[in-house]
Amino acid sequence: MPTPVLCLASASPRRRSLLASIGVPVTVHPCDIDETPLADEAPTAYVRRLAIAKAEAVAPLTDLPTLGSDTAVVVDGRILGKPVDAKHGAEMLQLLSGRSHEVLTAVAVSGPEGMLSCCVATQVTMREIEAQEIAAYWCTGEPADKAGGYAIQGLASVFVKQIQGSYSAVVGLPLFETTHLLRQQGVPIWQCV
Helix, strand or coil, rough: CCCCCCCCCCCCHHHHHHHHHHCCCEEECCCCCCCCCCCCCHHHHHHHHHHHHHHHHHHHHCCEEEEEEEEEEEHHHHHHHHCCCCCHHHHHHHHHCCCCCEEEEEEEEECCCEEEEEEEEEEEEEEECCCCHHHHHHHHHHHHHHHHCCCCCCCHHHHEEECCCCCHHHHHHHHHHHHHHHHHHCCCCCCCC
């Protein structure tokens, strides 16, 4: 196993896998922060605040640069979190069905250069999704812990008609922008073992 060069402040297997795909071995240290939006907080400010809070919470626990990230699905200016149950998950997918929405992913990296962050917006357009498809999708278990109630990289890919922007950001980490932040913090990419 390669020596970790980054601490990931997240339990997300998707983010860990995305970092591995660009050759960044990580140590994982999830943190539990309050993810309640502030009154009148804009969605972009919300995801950026959470990404920074996650990195700040974990950075004192390690000598490695620390990455925090947060993703939100936004429709009509409303942040859709993770579904609490099947009914909530179905309501989310019904809301997204046959229209476009925005996926915002913020990344924050704490390291020698201080706290660096960015936020990436991607437009996702869904086809019309029938009620029985929504019910069957919930039964797979996939949407239960996903922002907006779907995973673009999984079974819900059949619902996605078009994306404009970063596919990896919708999965959970915009790799182009993340690589830029990591390099600024001196984190090696494509490290040889």
